[in-house]
Amino acid sequence: MTPTELTTAVQRRRTFAIISHPDAGKTTITEQLLLFGGVIRQAGTVKGKKSGQFAKSDWMEIEKQRGISVTSSVMQFDYAGKRINILDTPGHEDFSEDTYRTLMAVDAAVMVIDSAKGIEPQTKKLFKVCKMRGIPIFTFMNKLDRDGREPLDLIAELEELLDIEGCAMNWPIGMGKDLRGLYDITKKRIELYRPTDVEEPYLALDEAGRIAGDNPLKEDSVYTQALDDIELIGEAGNAYDPAKIATGDQTPIFFGSALTNFGVKTFLESFVDMAPQPEAHLTQEATEITPTSPDFSGFIFKIQANMNPAHRDRIAFVRICSGEFQRGIDITLTRTGKKMRLNNSTEFMADTREQVTSAVAGDIVGLYDTGNFQIGDTIYAGKEAISFEKLPQFTPELFMRVTAKNVMKQKSFHKGIQQLVQEGAIQLYKTYTTGDYILGAVGQLQFEVFQYRMQHEYNSEVIMEPIGSRTARWINPDQLDEKMSSSRNLLVKDINDAPLFLFENKFAERWFADKYPEVELTAKL
Numbered sequence: 235m236t237p238t239e240l241t242t243a244v245q246r247r248r249t250f251a252i253i254s255h256p257d258a259g260k261t262t263i264t265e266q267l268l269l270f271g272g273v274i275r276q277a278g279t280v281k282g283k284k285s286g287q288f289a290k291s292d293w294m295e296i297e298k299q300r301g302i303s304v305t306s307s308v309m310q311f312d313y314a315g316k317r318i319n320i321l322d323t324p325g326h327e328d329f330s331e332d333t334y335r336t337l338m339a340v341d342a343a344v345m346v347i348d349s350a351k352g353i354e355p356q357t358k359k360l361f362k363v364c365k366m367r368g369i370p371i372f373t374f375m376n377k378l379d380r381d382g383r384e385p386l387d388l389i390a391e392l393e394e395l396l397d398i399e400g401c402a403m404n405w406p407i408g409m410g411k412d413l414r415g416l417y418d419i420t421k422k423r424i425e426l427y428r429p430t431d432v433e434e435p436y437l438a439l440d441e442a443g444r445i446a447g448d449n450p451l452k453e454d455s456v457y458t459q460a461l462d463d464i465e466l467i468g469e470a471g472n473a474y475d476p477a478k479i480a481t482g483d484q485t486p487i488f489f490g491s492a493l494t495n496f497g498v499k500t501f502l503e504s505f506v507d508m509a510p511q512p513e514a515h516l517t518q519e520a521t522e523i524t525p526t527s528p529d530f531s532g533f534i535f536k537i538q539a540n541m542n543p544a545h546r547d548r549i550a551f552v553r554i555c556s557g558e559f560q561r562g563i564d565i566t567l568t569r570t571g572k573k574m575r576l577n578n579s580t581e582f583m584a585d586t587r588e589q590v591t592s593a594v595a596g597d598i599v600g601l602y603d604t605g606n607f608q609i610g611d612t613i614y615a616g617k618e619a620i621s622f623e624k625l626p627q628f629t630p631e632l633f634m635r636v637t638a639k640n641v642m643k644q645k646s647f648h649k650g651i652q653q654l655v656q657e658g659a660i661q662l663y664k665t666y667t668t669g670d671y672i673l674g675a676v677g678q679l680q681f682e683v684f685q686y687r688m689q690h691e692y693n694s695e696v697i698m699e700p701i702g703s704r705t706a707r708w709i710n711p712d713q714l715d716e717k718m719s720s721s722r723n724l725l726v727k728d729i730n731d732a733p734l735f736l737f738e739n740k741f742a743e744r745w746f747a748d749k750y751p752e753v754e755l756t757a758k759l
């Protein structure tokens with residue numbers, strides 16, 4: 235690729251994740267987007283949980299048993315001259331650290347909200363990670379075909395709970411049975427809901443923002459209500475501000491219904507226009523690596539093991555940060571300095587895996603791995619060594635005490651734990667007093683995957699004993715006094731030997747804070 239070709243290719247990339255609380259409609263909207271992209275021909279093919287057929291992305295046995303997709307997969311398609319990469323984030327309540335880490339590899343996020351429910355807990359958690367990264371966040375208020383909450387109310391809640399400005403790009407005219415259409419504020423038109431064959435789907439608006447010509451809605455009270463609302467947000471709402479959108483301080487809000495495919499195309503068209511192309515990534519030395527710089531570089535944000543149990547292969551997912559990736563490329567792994575030739579790479583689609591011949595900054599490639607890579611690793615092809623910023627550590631909320639069932643098999647037990655922790659599958663803590671192993675996770679499923687993999691990959695049966703939900707808070711090691719440990723908390727150290735307390739609940743934490751006001755308690759993300 236010439237430098238000009240590389241620049242053109244990079245500028246065309248749009249890489250994002252869709253985040254939502256389970257059941258808000260993430261799968262449904264993803265399918266609609268794939269339909270527009272021509273990747274699939276029929277809705278209902280992405281996730282097989284409803285049809286009882288499993289998508290090819292459900293590699294692990296445990297995924298099959300549970301009928302859910304544990305792993306975030308990557309889907310790619312072209313639309314309106316752009317190459318779109320959608321990174322899936324598991325929407326099940328058993329989501330894991332992988333879900334969070336996927337957000338480290340995207341340039342924008344789409345937040346799908348059920349308009350009857352508003353902001354739900356998982357949306358809030360995922361949103362927090364996006365906000366920390368300062369990436370643009372686009373909002374899709376879904377399920378307009380059902381009676382939901384008042385649009386003004388939804389926006390007010392979003393602004394209050396997520397601490398972000400909302401800017402409506404379109405406005406519903408009615409909802410549920412009374413849904414008439416969407417008033418498109420930026421495109422100056424009304425998109426009719428379920429127009430009959432003879433009807434034109436769009437009604438043009440005049441200068442004053444009223445329907446030009448014949449007005450089929452003029453007698454309609456939902457229409458006048460919508461106009462009232464639009465006037466109000468025009469005067470008292472936030473002005474559209476691309477600079478704030480770029481930094482994640484304002485979110486453009488689109489209304490629609492994924493199930494009836496209403497407003498999704500409008501959303502996609504605006505999204506490809508507004509979403510950012512890949513941006514520079516910072517190294518640990520705070521140097522910016524621009525996506526169009528000629529030498530390939532990238533980082534590993536996820537490792538998926540056991541995709542094919544017969545071969546025990548692992549796939550390392552790489553976000554390309556600069557240059558072009560070609561099969562057979564020679565790279566250096568920064569952490570070890572090891573040089574390697576990358577022959578086997580895989581590009582991800584919803585239900586096929588194809589060999590990559592070339593991919594550029596913004597794209598995701600999967601590399602077959604025999605144990606060289608760890609989460610957060612940087613790989614590069616240029617002469618200068620590069621080390622991208624560390625991936626953040628996340629605060630687990632669930633904990634288990636773990637021991638080997640067979641005490642004679644300590645070796646495989648330790649080896650398994652060590653490798654799975656390195657992979658980022660689970661977090662490990664040790665108690666100060668007894669050196670017991672405590673596992674930490676952000677989702678229950680991480681424990682099940684851990685147990686399954688310990689048994690099947692390391693031949694080590696484990697006993698796990700829940701110690702329940704806990705609040706993890708790190709402290710300054712200099713302030714540590716083992717006497718601070720009490721029956722209401724558990725003192726442990728993480729894999730970097732940093733001390734932290736696992737509090738039983740908020741009250742235990744407050745009690746501690748009152749007793750030791752000089753000790754600062756900090757959370758990870």
Ligand code: GDP
Nearest residue numbers: 256257258259260261262325377380491492493
């Ligand atoms: P996910 O868990 O976020 O991936 O949610 P799904 O896409 O699986 O949707 C959850 C449920 O909501 C399914 O039964 C969908 O058919 C339904 N659903 C999704 N979008 C809409 C919508 O726009 N309107 C209505 N009425 N139902 C929807």
